[in-house]
Every structure is written in structure tokens, then in C-alpha cells.
Amino acid sequence: MPENADRFRAARIAGFTESVIREMTRLALRHGAVNLAQGFPDFPAPDAVKEAAARAIAADRNQYAVTWGAEPLRRAIAGSYRRFYGMEVDADAEVTVVCGSTEGMIASLLATTDPDDEVVLFEPFYENYGPDTDLCSARRRYVKLHPPDWSFDLKELRAAFSQKTKAIILNNPHNPTGKVFTADELMQISGLCLEFGALCITDEIYEHITYGDAMHVPMAALPWMRDRTVTVSSASKTYSVTGWRVGWVVAPPEITASIRKVHDFLTVGAPAPLQYAAAEALALPDSYFEQLKSDYAARRRILMEALQKAGLHCTAPQGAYYVMADIRPAGFADGGGLCRTMVERIRVAAVPGSSFFEDQAAGAPWIRFCFCKKYETLEEAGRLLVEGLRAM
Numbered sequence: 001m002p003e004n005a006d007r008f009r010a011a012r013i014a015g016f017t018e019s020v021i022r023e024m025t026r027l028a029l030r031h032g033a034v035n036l037a038q039g040f041p042d043f044p045a046p047d048a049v050k051e052a053a054a055r056a057i058a059a060d061r062n063q064y065a066v067t068w069g070a071e072p073l074r075r076a077i078a079g080s081y082r083r084f085y086g087m088e089v090d091a092d093a094e095v096t097v098v099c100g101s102t103e104g105m106i107a108s109l110l111a112t113t114d115p116d117d118e119v120v121l122f123e124p125f126y127e128n129y130g131p132d133t134d135l136c137s138a139r140r141r142y143v144k145l146h147p148p149d150w151s152f153d154l155k156e157l158r159a160a161f162s163q164k165t166k167a168i169i170l171n172n173p174h175n176p177t178g179k180v181f182t183a184d185e186l187m188q189i190s191g192l193c194l195e196f197g198a199l200c201i202t203d204e205i206y207e208h209i210t211y212g213d214a215m216h217v218p219m220a221a222l223p224w225m226r227d228r229t230v231t232v233s234s235a236s237k238t239y240s241v242t243g244w245r246v247g248w249v250v251a252p253p254e255i256t257a258s259i260r261k262v263h264d265f266l267t268v269g270a271p272a273p274l275q276y277a278a279a280e281a282l283a284l285p286d287s288y289f290e291q292l293k294s295d296y297a298a299r300r301r302i303l304m305e306a307l308q309k310a311g312l313h314c315t316a317p318q319g320a321y322y323v324m325a326d327i328r329p330a331g332f333a334d335g336g337g338l339c340r341t342m343v344e345r346i347r348v349a350a351v352p353g354s355s356f357f358e359d360q361a362a363g364a365p366w367i368r369f370c371f372c373k374k375y376e377t378l379e380e381a382g383r384l385l386v387e388g389l390r391a392m
């Protein structure tokens with residue numbers, strides 16, 4: 001190891017490991033496997049959205065936008081909170097456009113937490129929240145979501161809160177479980193936020209991807225949570241443009257002012273022409289959002305049927321585009337080992353459940369599949385899984 005390797009490695013990143021999701025993507029490429037690991041679509045983005053981007057570039061929207069976001073996009077974001085949730089959002093004082101939810105989350109945490117503040121997290125959790133809190137030197141307190149319905153126990157949640165709690169990170173609809181938190185659950189979480197003076201930082205990137213009767217209720221729509229909620233969302237999933245890096249944070253004016261300061265120094269701004277295109281995307285007619293939901297419901301059905309046929313156990317996600325499969329009924333116990341064997345021998349990539357757990361033993365019997373793929377990709381993966389897992 002070169003002499004400087006330790007000297008120049010900051011302590012705050014000492015615990016970082018390579019993202020297992022991206023590692024599985026690399027293995028999928030190496031083995032020519034179908035990639036159901038990383039949550040990006042293999043189908044085209046909507047034509048209207050792509051044309052809007054091309055028009056914005058041709059119209060020379062190519063220089064820095066205002067650091068907290070081009071005005072038409074901030075207005076479109078405020079408009080969409082009114083349209084979908086009946087919420088009044090001030091586009092000038094409460095919206096910050098950022099480089100995806102990824103930046104939205106880290107900018108929000110950096111702006112609101114101090115070293116040693118505690119942050120409550122539901123486990124399993126989207127893997128970025130670990131490094132996000134580490135970069136802020138905040139301490140994580142985990143609360144288990146219990147399978148099969150991934151519900152939480154209010155007593156356990158209460159026990160995670162203390163006078164040191166600065167915030168709870170919520171992800172709703174939830175990656176990796178597909179859980180959509182009910183209004184009752186949001187009330188319980190909000191009650192603890194009020195009691196302990198904590199903030200709710202909520203990642204609602206899958207807000208438009210829900211199934212059946214499940215309905216997305218933004219935490220900020222609870223009137224008493226409006227002044228203590230930071231809502232993070234993005235164009236990535238709703239418009240199938242994960243590479244655009246356009247997201248937003250909606251928060252009360254004083255918190256927005258802090259987030260804008262961090263954002264300005266982190267990235268200056270999200271890609272300007274794509275901000276103008278995202279403004280047009282947000283204004284797509286209701287039929288777009290209905291179609292999005294019904295297409296994902298069909299994809300969910302294809303994957304669920306195949307996983308069940310392959311002998312894995314899974315409950316249907318209520319939102320987002322992932323299925324957590326329990327591998328024990330098929331005779332396996334170690335999700336990490338199974339994923340590595342599967343990508344090589346069956347040529348389907350999934351993610352070991354342990355990537356989403358601090359408690360590695362709790363995550364071991366799970367693997368996560370994504371279904372943001374063409375029908376034919378999912379059918380092919382399903383065929384390979386049914387044949388391959390039965391033969392193992």
C-alpha cells in the first residue's frame with residue numbers, strides 16, 4: 001500500500017464500501033446478465049420530455065441557472081404539489097432544485113445536522129443514507145420494519161427517539177421493500193417528531209409509483225408537519241431520466257435558506273437545459289401518470305409471477321419498483337452468495353438484501369429485484385430464474 005494511503009484518507013469515509021448495487025451492475029455487464037439490480041429503466045424516456053430537453057439546448061438554455069433553480073421549474077414544482085396533494089408551496093422561498101434526490105438528501109442533512117446529532121432510520125434502508133449521515137458525522141439509530149408487511153412497532157420507534165434526535169429519514173414509497181406508509185403510520189411518526197422537536201427528511205422519489213389502493217401521502221401534507229418537514233424528490237423515476245440529475249427539495253423558508261447555501265457550494269446548480277425540460281415534464285397530463293402506474297403494475301405482475309414460480313417468497317410491493325424476495329423457501333440462506341452465483345450461472349443480477357441492513361443477519365435471507373425494465377427483459381429474466389433456481 002502506498003505510504004500516503006492512510007494519511008490522505010479522511011476518517012469520515014473510513015466506513016465507506018463500494019456500493020453493492022453498482023458492483024452487481026458491473027458483474028452483470030461482465031457476465032452478460034440481465035440487470036435487475038440497479039433501479040434504472042432500460043426503456044426510453046417519454047418523447048415529450050426528450051424533445052423538451054433538445055429544445056432547451058437549442059434555445060441556448062446552456063449557462064448556469066439561478067443556483068436554487070430555474071424559475072419555470074420551481075413554479076412547476078410548486079404547481080405539482082398543488083395539483084397532486086392540494087399543498088401550497090412558495091416557489092421563491094421553499095423550493096431548491098438540486099442534482100437529483102441524491103444531492104437533495106445530502107444537502108438537507110448537511111444543512112440541518114451537527115456532528116453527533118442522532119438521525120433515526122428505518123431498516124432496511126436505501127443504502128445512500130448510511131454514507132449521507134457519515135458525511136455529516138451524525139449518529140444513526142435504526143428502527144426495524146418487520147416482514148412480511150414491513151410494519152414498524154411504535155414502541156421500537158419511540159425508543160429510537162431522544163433529546164439528541166435531530167431528524168428522522170423517511171423514504172416513502174420505500175426502497176427496497178415497496179412499503180407505502182399509511183396515513184396512520186405517518187401520524188405516529190409525526191407525533192414523535194413533535195414530541196422530540198425533530199425534523200422529518202422524507203425521500204419521496206417514488207411518489208407517483210403506487211399500486212392498487214395504496215395512496216402516497218406526503219408527510220408535509222400533514223398541516224402540523226409543514227414547518228418541520230424537508231421533502232426530497234426528483235425527475236429520475238417519474239420520467240425515467242435517472243441520468244439527468246434533476247431533483248428538488250421543498251422545505252420551510254428558513255430551512256430552505258440553509259439548504260440553498262449548502263447546495264450552492266456543493267454543485268452550484270443542476271443541469272440548466274434539463275431543468276427547463278423537467279418543468280415541462282411536471283406539467284404532463286394526468287393520463288401520463290395513470291399510464292406510468294398501470295405499466296409498472298404490469299411489470300410488477302410479470303416479475304412476481306416468475307419469482308413465485310422459481311420458489312422464492314415475496315409480498316407484492318405497494319409502491320416503488322422493487323420486490324424483496326425471501327430466499328429461504330427455495331432452500332437458500334445467504335443472499336450475498338446467491339446473488340453472486342446467480343449473476344454468473346443464471347445470468348440474472350439482483351442485490352443482496354444485506355446491502356439495505358445494518359443488521360447483516362437480518363438482511364441475509366433477502367434479495368432485491370427491480371422491475372423498471374421492458375416487459376421482454378422481465379420475461380427473459382423470469383425464464384432464466386425459474387429454470388436456473390430450480391436446477392440449483
Ligand SMILES: Cc1ncc(COP(=O)(O)O)c(C=O)c1O
Nearest residue numbers: 039100101102126175234236247
Ligand atoms: C430511495 C431513493 N432515493 C434516491 C435515489 C436516487 O435518486 P436520484 O436519481 O434523484 O438522485 C434512489 C435511486 O434508486 C432511490 O431509490
